[in-house]
Each structure stands twice: as structure tokens, then as C-alpha cells.
Amino acid sequence: MDLAGRRKNATRETTATLKAWLYEHRKNPYPTKSEKVYLAIMTKMTLTQVSTWFANARRRLKKENKMTWSPRNRFHSSIFFFYFYWINILFLEQMMMMMIDKLENRIVQSQMMNQILHQFKRI
Numbered sequence: 513m514d515l516a517g518r519r520k521n522a523t524r525e526t527t528a529t530l531k532a533w534l535y536e537h538r539k540n541p542y543p544t545k546s547e548k549v550y551l552a553i554m555t556k557m558t559l560t561q562v563s564t565w566f567a568n569a570r571r572r573l574k575k576e577n578k579m580t581w582s583p584r585n586r587f588h589s590s591i592f593f594f595y596f597y598w599i600n601i602l603f604l605e606q607m608m609m610m611m612i613d614k615l616e617n618r619i620v621q622s623q624m625m626n627q628i629l630h631q632f633k634r635i
Contacts, residue, residue, distance in 0.1 A: 522565070526555040530565055541570050550597065 533551060534541055543551065543566060552562045 522555075522557070522561075526557060527565075529555050530562070530569070534566070534569055541566065541573075554600065 530551060533543065533547075537543070543562075548559055548562045548566075551557075552559045555562065557565070
């Protein structure tokens with residue numbers, strides 16, 4: 513929900529992340545609690561929204577006979593979680609490096625502006 517108390521619809525990017533997870537786990541479409549927390553962070557959704565999305569997705573797929581699955585297998589799910597986690601850690605590391613570069617550039621620009629202003633104050 514947003515600040516006004518209205519429900520916020522999921523975006524294509526949000527559902528793409530959840531659909532990718534669901535496709536990877538089509539034999540066992542039950543994310544663990546830790547996977548749900550991680551997916552909630554990645555999609556900027558609440559834990560309840562992620563849980564509801566998966567329940568609705570499983571219901572729709574079962575209704576359309578597009579997916580069948582066996583009982584939950586936490587081992588397979590845990591392997592995916594660690595794989596997904598490390599891939600995203602690498603992505604976040606790259607993003608942080610880009611942000612650091614931008615900040616360093618801004619610091620240099622700021623120092624240059626201060627030098628220019630200092631020169632004008634002398635005049």
C-alpha cells in the first residue's frame with residue numbers, strides 16, 4: 513500500500529522477477545520464507561504481497577493445467593536461493609562501484625568548482 517492507503521499494482525519488472533523464480537521452480541513452486549523475504553526486497557513488495565502473488569499464480573496455473581508439481585522439496589529451493597543470492601550480490605557490487613565512481617567524480621567536480629570560486633574571489 514502507498515502512503516494514501518491505496519493498493520499499489522505490481523509492475524512488469526516486479527512480476528518478471530517473480531515469474532522467473534516460478535519458472536525456475538516449476539516442479540516445486542513453493543518459495544521458502546527466506547526466498548520470499550529476498551524476493552520481497554528485490555521486488556519492493558511486502559512479504560504478504562509476495563506470498564499472495566505465489567498462491568494466486570499456483571492457483572491460476574493449476575486451473576489452466578499448465579503446471580503440475582510434487583510436494584515441496586526444500587533442498588532444491590535452497591540451492592536456487594544461494595545461486596540467486598550470489599548473482600544479485602555481484603550485481604549489487606557492480607552498482608555500488610558505479611555509485612562510488614559517480615561520487616568520486618562529483619567530489620572532484622566540487623573541488624574544481626571551489627578552486628574556480630576561490631579564483632573569482634581574488635579578483
